[in-house]
Amino acid sequence: MDQRHIIFIPGKNPKPPADQHCKVLWRTLLEGVRRAEPEIFIDLRQHAQNFRLIAWNHLYYRQNKNISSELAWIDALINQHGPTAQDIYEANAWHRKLMRLLYTIVDYLPFLLYFTPNDLRLTAQETTRYFENGNNIACEVRELVKQALRPLLTNNAKVLLIGHSLGSVIAYDTLWELSHLERLPGKIDMFLTIGSPLGMNYVQRRLMGNNRSGKNQYPTNIRRWVNISAVGDITALDQIFADDFAEMLSLGIIDSIEDHCDRIYNFYRNEKGLNCHRSYGYLVNPAMGKVVADWWQQSA
Numbered sequence: 001m002d003q004r005h006i007i008f009i010p011g012k013n014p015k016p017p018a019d020q021h022c023k024v025l026w027r028t029l030l031e032g033v034r035r036a037e038p039e040i041f042i043d044l045r046q047h048a049q050n051f052r053l054i055a056w057n058h059l060y061y062r063q064n065k066n067i068s069s070e071l072a073w074i075d076a077l078i079n080q081h082g083p084t085a086q087d088i089y090e091a092n093a094w095h096r097k098l099m100r101l102l103y104t105i106v107d108y109l110p111f112l113l114y115f116t117p118n119d120l121r122l123t124a125q126e127t128t129r130y131f132e133n134g135n136n137i138a139c140e141v142r143e144l145v146k147q148a149l150r151p152l153l154t155n156n157a158k159v160l161l162i163g164h165s166l167g168s169v170i171a172y173d174t175l176w177e178l179s180h181l182e183r184l185p186g187k188i189d190m191f192l193t194i195g196s197p198l199g200m201n202y203v204q205r206r207l208m209g210n211n212r213s214g215k216n217q218y219p220t221n222i223r224r225w226v227n228i229s230a231v232g233d234i235t236a237l238d239q240i241f242a243d244d245f246a247e248m249l250s251l252g253i254i255d256s257i258e259d260h261c262d263r264i265y266n267f268y269r270n271e272k273g274l275n276c277h278r279s280y281g282y283l284v285n286p287a288m289g290k291v292v293a294d295w296w297q298q299s300a
Contacts, residue, residue: 004158004299006051006292007148010279011165011195012126016067018055024067024074026051028280031078032289033296040293054148056141056170073270074280083265090274091232091265100234107201107237123235127197130166131206138173145174146182153178153186153221158299160190160292164279165235168196169203175219176208187221190295194228194282195266199238218245220253226291227259230266232276260287 008025015021026048034041058064083091090096106112106124130138152159163171171191178184197203204210209217225245229236238244239261248254267274268281275281282288 002047002050003155004047004050004160004296005152006160006162007054007145008052009054009145009161009163009167009171010057011167011277012123013057014061014063014065015055015057016070017064018053018058020067021055022051022053024070025053025279025283028074028078028283029289029292031284032286033293034289035081035284035286036289037293037297040297044293044296052148054145054167056144056167059144060137060141070270073268077268077280077284080267083267087265087267087269087274088231091230091276093232096232096234096276100237103234103237110202124202127166127169127203130169138170141170142174142177145170146178149174149178149188150182150184153184153188156186159188160192160295160299161188162192162194163196164193164282165195165197165277168193168198169207172198172219173208175221179220180209180216184221187223189223189299190291191222191225192228192288192291193225193241194279194288195230195233195236195277196227196241197235197237198227199236199241199244204244215251215253218248218251218253222248222253223255225254225257227257227261228264228282228285228288228291229259229261230264230276230282230285231261232274233266235277236261260291 029051030041030045033044133139149159161171175191225241227241229239240259242257242259245257249257264285264287266276266278266281266285268278269275
């Protein structure tokens, strides 16, 4: 039996029903691999059973999103083989740079959040809801991830864990709990974060282990961490993780931390315009496809 497993943890907001969402994520991930490594794509596409979605969103929001309105936009994304000049212009537009600056200021001075645009406040509220763990909801969400990871770690399977946006925070906290509360043996091969807010001060101050020191502060069950951030993705406020989590390297609890954020464009569009943060846009990008393809080949 093939011991390679790709586990995807999505970001916030209601998602389509799990089976529909999983198929679309798999389709876009395959497209990214095809663009980067066509020969590996041929092999990977035969292993849909090795891809698993942790569908935590329905538990969290108690509703699903209708996928029908997204399908045409996903088709357009797959049929577009790179960012257009307009995509690049919009991703670098002044209003995005201004929003990033504002977000950075709020990250250091949280009381200013009340004076920011509504979208920023809503994002902060969703993140805060997770950290406050009302009605034990964050613990229930992490338990879904643990149920998938426990048997894989115990059996020393090859695991690529992908966390998008808030999903990367959920993944990090889960890995910390498995390391230090359950003391589960084994490590995941790669922790791949995309559009992640883990570089934010607000998030780092609330992560599992933040009040501890040394090895107890961090997950100890990750072999390699790769972080990918797109130009114009404001959620990925601090795109460099190798400095924020450098102590993991000096402590010898992780082999490497790599940041890929140079001229990477997420060109997903819908009726609202360019969305530099959407998971589908990250997945079709050949920069991510290359990381996944290399892992798939090396883990065989």
